[in-house]
Amino acid sequence: LSPEVLDLRDTMGELAHLLDRLVGERVRLRIRNGEGLPPIRADKRKLEQVVMNLVVNARDAMPGGGEIRLETEAVELASDLRRDRAVVPAGPYALVRVIDEGEGIPPDRLTKIFEPFFTTKRPGEGTGLGLSTVYGIVKQTGGFIFVDSEPGRGSTFTLYLPTYRGETKGAEPCAVE
Numbered sequence: 735l736s737p738e739v740l741d742l743r744d745t746m747g748e749l750a751h752l753l754d755r756l757v758g759e760r761v762r763l764r765i766r767n768g769e770g771l772p773p774i775r776a777d778k779r780k781l782e783q784v785v786m787n788l789v790v791n792a793r794d795a796m797p798g799g800g801e802i803r804l805e806t807e808a809v810e811l812a813s814d815l816r817r818d819r820a821v822v823p824a825g826p827y828a829l830v831r832v833i834d835e836g837e838g839i840p841p842d843r844l845t846k847i848f849e850p851f852f853t854t855k856r857p858g859e860g861t862g863l864g865l866s867t868v869y870g871i872v873k874q875t876g877g878f879i880f881v882d883s884e885p886g887r888g889s890t891f892t893l894y895l896p897t898y899r900g901e902t903k904g905a906e907p908c909a910v911e
């Protein structure tokens with residue numbers, strides 16, 4: 735991983751054309767960036783792979799067409815967030831959400847989708863990295879990923895990405911006061 739300081743708005747802007755082509759004719763992609771997005775520290779290529787995979791999955795969940803919303807948002811967690819056995823420490827995050835209006839994921843599968851080798855696709859049908867790889871990249875980035883899904887209504891994948899707070903680490907240039 736080669737992390738760098740990233741502006742999510744720029745990253746999304748650079749990805750937009752590629753994503754538009756990926757989703758095809760029947761699916762509309764709407765990208766909406768939140769206000770006051772903090773800079774994040776992540777491997778740009780890996781983050782792009784994560785977003786691409788989530789968008790491709792969203793597309794595949796809507797074979798009849800529909801809309802995918804790709805949203806970013808600045809969030810300040812006032813206290814630790816406990817969810818799925820994970821503890822997201824209080825503090826600032828940049829959120830990325832991929833929202834589809836597909837058939838949804840059955841509740842009994844929701845806890846399994848980030849596990850290695852779990853797929854709902856038939857052999858040869860799976861595209862991209864798979865959610866376990868997505869999960870791995872998110873963990874290596876120091877982030878979190880959660881899924882909300884309602885059968886018949888759609889799914890939302892939410893990434894919590896830690897913000898860059900100017901610590902000098904590794905090859906980051908030192909701030910001179």
Ligand code: C2E
Pocket residue numbers: 817818819820821848869870871872873874877878879880881
């Ligand atoms: P788990 O998946 O069994 O992971 C147990 C511990 O292994 C984690 O504790 C973490 O220290 C380490 N670990 C697992 N996968 C990775 C990885 O890909 N990279 C790295 N660097 N470490 C890894 P932790 O973080 O306290 O998480 C406890 C449990 O909370 C996890 O059990 C998992 O069930 C859940 N969890 C953690 N992060 C997330 C997340 O981002 N999304 C979701 N849905 N669940 C999460």
